[in-house]
Amino acid sequence: MPSKRKQHLVETALKLFYQEGFHSTGIDKILAESGVAKMTLYKHFPSKDDLIRAVLEERHRQFRDWFVEEVEKRADTPLRKLEAIFEVLEAWIRSDDFRGCMFINAAAEFSPKDEAISQVAADHKAQMCEYFSGLADEAGFQEPETLGYQLSLLVEGAIVMGHVCGDREAAKKAGDTALLLLRSGKGNTALST
Secondary structure (H helix, E strand, O other): OOOHHHHHHHHHHHHHHHHHOOOOOOHHHHHHHHOOOHHHHHHHOOOHHHHHHHHHHHHHHHHHHHHHHHHHHHOOOHHHHHHHHHHHHHHHHHOOOOOOOHHHHHHHHOOOOOHHHHHHHHHHHHHHHHHHHHHHHHOOEOOHHHHHHHHHHHHHHHHHHHHHOOOOOHHHHHHHHHHHHHHOOOOEHHHHO
16 A cells, blocks of 8 residues: 555646646656655655656546446446446546546657556556446447447547547537447347347
8 A cells, every 4th residue: 555645646746747747747846736855756756757657557547447437327237338438428528627638648748668658558548448348248249349449439539539629529429429339239139139
């Protein structure tokens, strides 16, 4: 279990990185905002990249837990949960603190040579896709991995359009497209019987 100071550093850095970006946020700002000494920071995180990885891992845990909980609140069947993905996404994109996806932002700011950071971002996307595929499998689709990936494409596109273009309707539009996929019944034994 992480120390309270370490967790406080991660939470403070998460907030600042999400609001201002990774490169734009200096260590001094994180220290000033957190009230933690530089020696304490470097005891837990030998480099800024180590802190960024810890922040992304924490964001993954928080975001995934929140997302799954919100989907579960809205739906009680796997098929309905697949539809609810876009309702949750819409609520997030419409929220006042929406600044895009921290993992997409990290991938944009760091080149592939920053392999450890890029890998955390890629792992997050893969795990969200696995969640969608798992729901598709529970809903009876014969190619759940394919559907999960297709839904991921719609989710990611909505996030980017919501953030980059300011389209607050992006998730709704992506959800409408997802409904066409889901209701076509392609590969879904429950829908095709």
